[in-house]
Amino acid sequence: MTNAIEVKNLRYRYPDGSEALRGVSFSVGAGERVALIGPNGAGKSTLLLHLNGLLPERAMENSAVQIAGDAVTPANFSKVRKNVGFLFQDPEDQLFCPTVFEDVAFGPRQFGLHGAELAAKVGAALAQVGLTGYENRPPHHLSRGEKRRVCLAGVLVCSPAVLALDEPTTDLDPRGRRELKALLRELPAAQIIATHDLELVVEHCSRAILFDRGAIIADGPPATLLADEPLMLAHGLERPHILSHHHPHSKT
Amino acid sequence: MNPEFIDRYSRLDSPVHKLPVGSKIVAALVLVLGVALWPAVPWQLFGAVGALLLALMLLSQIPPRFLLRRLLIAEPFALSIAALALFQPGGWHIFLVMLTKSTLCLAAMILLTATTPFTDLLAALRRARIPVVFVTTLALLYRYLFVLADESSRMRRARLSRSFAEHRAHQWRALATVAGQLFIRASGRAERIFAAMSARGWEQK
Numbered sequence: 001m002t003n004a005i006e007v008k009n010l011r012y013r014y015p016d017g018s019e020a021l022r023g024v025s026f027s028v029g030a031g032e033r034v035a036l037i038g039p040n041g042a043g044k045s046t047l048l049l050h051l052n053g054l055l056p057e058r059a060m061e062n063s064a065v066q067i068a069g070d071a072v073t074p075a076n077f078s079k080v081r082k083n084v085g086f087l088f089q090d091p092e093d094q095l096f097c098p099t100v101f102e103d104v105a106f107g108p109r110q111f112g113l114h115g116a117e118l119a120a121k122v123g124a125a126l127a128q129v130g131l132t133g134y135e136n137r138p139p140h141h142l143s144r145g146e147k148r149r150v151c152l153a154g155v156l157v158c159s160p161a162v163l164a165l166d167e168p169t170t171d172l173d174p175r176g177r178r179e180l181k182a183l184l185r186e187l188p189a190a191q192i193i194a195t196h197d198l199e200l201v202v203e204h205c206s207r208a209i210l211f212d213r214g215a216i217i218a219d220g221p222p223a224t225l226l227a228d229e230p231l232m233l234a235h236g237l238e239r240p241h242i243l244s245h246h247h248p249h250s251k252t
Numbered sequence: 253m254n255p256e257f258i259d260r261y262s263r264l265d266s267p268v269h270k271l272p273v274g275s276k277i278v279a280a281l282v283l284v285l286g287v288a289l290w291p292a293v294p295w296q297l298f299g300a301v302g303a304l305l306l307a308l309m310l311l312s313q314i315p316p317r318f319l320l321r322r323l324l325i326a327e328p329f330a331l332s333i334a335a336l337a338l339f340q341p342g343g344w345h346i347f348l349v350m351l352t353k354s355t356l357c358l359a360a361m362i363l364l365t366a367t368t369p370f371t372d373l374l375a376a377l378r379r380a381r382i383p384v385v386f387v388t389t390l391a392l393l394y395r396y397l398f399v400l401a402d403e404s405s406r407m408r409r410a411r412l413s414r415s416f417a418e419h420r421a422h423q424w425r426a427l428a429t430v431a432g433q434l435f436i437r438a439s440g441r442a443e444r445i446f447a448a449m450s451a452r453g454w455e456q457k
Contacts (some may be wrong), residue, residue: 049447052450052451054447054450054451077455078453078455081450081451081452082453083454084451086448086451086452088444088447088451091442091443092399093444093445093447093448094448095395096391096392096395096396096445096448096449097391097395098370098371098374098391098394098395099371100369102391106449106452106453106454107452107453109456110452110453110455111453136371138371139395140398140399142394154452155452158452158453233390250428
């Protein structure tokens with residue numbers, strides 16, 4: 001089976017010339033949940049933006065990134081962007097339509113859906129994130145957690161094979177975080193999550209990639225990788241408390 | 253800014269609110285074009301249009317002060333254009349005509365937008381096959397007005413919490429900084445929004 005994400009020797013320079021990604025290679029299998037951890041400015045978001053061709057600024061004919069077997073090139077953009085659901089860091093950036101319905105319908109509309117079929121899809125996506133009946137609400141009246149869930153509905157409505165999530169939990173209150181985690185757990189798509197929420201990494205992900213200065217430092221199961229305190233501290237992170245205590249109910 | 257500012261009274265249940273959106277837009281448009289393009293200067297016609305608008309305003313149950321305030325916000329623009337006419341012979345007459353015409357047009361548009369929810373207006377424009385780019389731009393404008401207003405009030409609060417002696421000159425300088433910052437932030441946000449739109453299949457056509 002082809003990998004959900006295949007990255008081979010990906011390099012990128014910011015417009016100012018500084019090196020952001022220095023030859024990154026990794027792959028993510030179908031349905032795998034991978035955390036991308038590392039200090040601020042390590043290049044995590046930059047890496048994610050390459051997954052559906054939002055970077056580099058000038059798209060290239062051959063790409064170092066493949067999504068479900070398709071190279072991320074301009075010819076494949078619409079297919080790849082349908083396949084990769086992207087959850088941006090700030091929901092205000094992602095919710096750009098006047099109503100919740102319009103926003104969730106944005107993706108499917110681009111791909112040619114309309115009328116009753118579209119309404120059914122949108123309804124199903126909203127039900128999936130627990131926001132049935134929110135169709136006519138304007139986004140600016142929603143809570144942060146609700147905004148986040150509308151964003152997710154707008155992405156899920158295209159049934160992506162890969163979810164790219166940029167800091168999905170950091171600005172949510174504990175309830176919002178719990179609800180989002182429960183939602184993500186149910187999704188069959190492969191997930192790559194850039195985050196500082198190390199508890200999320202331990203509880204939710206099967207694999208963690210430690211990233212710093214545009215390169216992969218380590219790659220392994222969260223419970224062993226995040227327990228390595230010197231390594232964590234050397235890269236601006238810490239050993240999460242959740243690993244220090246014995247949890248009778250935890251799976252690890 | 254009060255986030256309800258735009259749609260504050262647009263969901264009332266008056267006869268004016270209940271009119272179909274499409275016909276309201278067409279009526280307002282016909283009125284504006286008629287008033288603007290009428291060749292002669294029939295004061296009776298202006299009077300009739302003014303009376304009609306006034307009647308509709310009263311019928312709409314929207315507090316007159318709300319509508320008047322909006323008119324006053326827009327009036328300086330009309331006034332400054334009309335003032336240019338004062339520099340030619342017979343200027344006073346042209347000035348008055350221009351001012352009357354633009355005030356009537358403004359009042360019609362204000363009445364239309366105040367009695368129709370903004371999202372309904374957008375839907376009607378879309379149904380009327382107005383170019384997608386134009387409707388999308390309007391929709392984005394509506395959506396981000398609130399975000400921008402929030403951002404500026406947060407910046408204002410942050411500034412106030414660190415200003416101890418408020419001199420007038422100081423205030424103006426701070427205001428200029430805030431305006432510049434807002435512009436930079438807004439253009440940064442525009443780029444991120446464009447990325448989010450592309451991520452969900454938007455293509456430049």
